[in-house]
């Protein structure tokens with residue numbers, strides 16, 4: 001039996017631009033009742049309406065946080081990276097309802113006079129994959145198996161140490177005056193369909209419905225909890241915290257930026273379907289395919305739009321618009337057709353009217369730029385050569401983008 005037939009039907013992605021259906025996107029500047037949004041004040045109301053749709057129809061509603069966070073520094077190096085940085089690993093214990101979840105956040109800060117701007121992002125294979133430093137903890141949370149990164153039997157191992165160092169460009173960050181904060185995403189919610197019983201979902205025992213939060217919601221919510229902690233630190237400039245993520249974690253970074261305006265800058269690396277890519281284009285991964293492959297990522301309600309994207313009351317350009325007027329960067333890989341590079345660009349472009357309401361340009365080009373030609377307005381974009389991945393090239397653009405705005 002072919003595995004693809006287990007879903008009852010083989011999925012063949014469309015990679016033919018001429019087969020992209022004609023589609024009409026919801027106007028981000030029209031209220032449900034048909035009235036026009038014509039001022040930043042109007043947008044505040046329209047923003048609420050838009051956010052509500054993404055909550056009920058796409059990612060689910062994440063609960064407000066009313067618990068306690070305990071922080072404990074578990075290791076600290078005062079002279080990391082040749083003396084240029086301080087490095088800490090902090091255990092955050094989230095307590096609520098008699099339950100606890102532990103998160104381990106790895107933080108590098110440049111040794112500079114003032115509080116440092118920080119780029120915060122979830123990682124796929126554990127904090128120890130960012131550095132050869134043997135004192136960084138190997139996560140004991142459930143992990144997807146991946147031979148290359150030393151994850152077998154759903155456990156991380158020493159074998160992965162340092163293997164993602166280049167991707168996170170920690171040295172460049174430090175040299176340019178940025179801190180990096182990261183944690184393993186599976187500590188927030190293990191990435192399998194467990195009926196929403198483990199991870200941070202376990203802190204809440206409310207009855208679930210079709211608009212309850214899924215895994216993407218949990219990952220994004222967790223980024224906000226780390227932000228709660230970063231706000232308490234004197235050596236972090238909480239007004240300059242960017243949230244970054246790749247792929248499924250890029251979806252989570254965008255959702256974190258949409259739901260939590262404390263994130264002053266938002267970065268989506270190859271986030272694709274359910275992230276920056278427009279759902280209605282039906283290019284590469286589709287809403288139907290993503291819901292069948294990852295039934296735990298989104299609200300159950302999102303499945304209502306599988307093979308039925310035109311019924312969506314919103315599309316992903318409006319997710320980008322939820323960042324306005326804050327800077328947001330969208331990055332694609334030219335061979336990462338599954339994520340629909342053009343659809344990722346277009347969602348940025350079609351968010352422009354909202355940025356313009358604030359007297360900003362948004363995406364500075366109305367045609368997708370050539371490969372390896374980044375453009376940077378309040379919305380930044382590049383399509384890099386190569387495929388799916390977060391590479392030093394990508395990070396380099398994010399530092400440039402942050403420099404430009406900060």
Ligand code: GTR
Nearest residue numbers: 246247248249272273285290
């Ligand atoms: C794929 C999924 C994408 C993307 C990717 C990843 O399998 O279809 O939406 O999230 O995983 O996270 O690497």
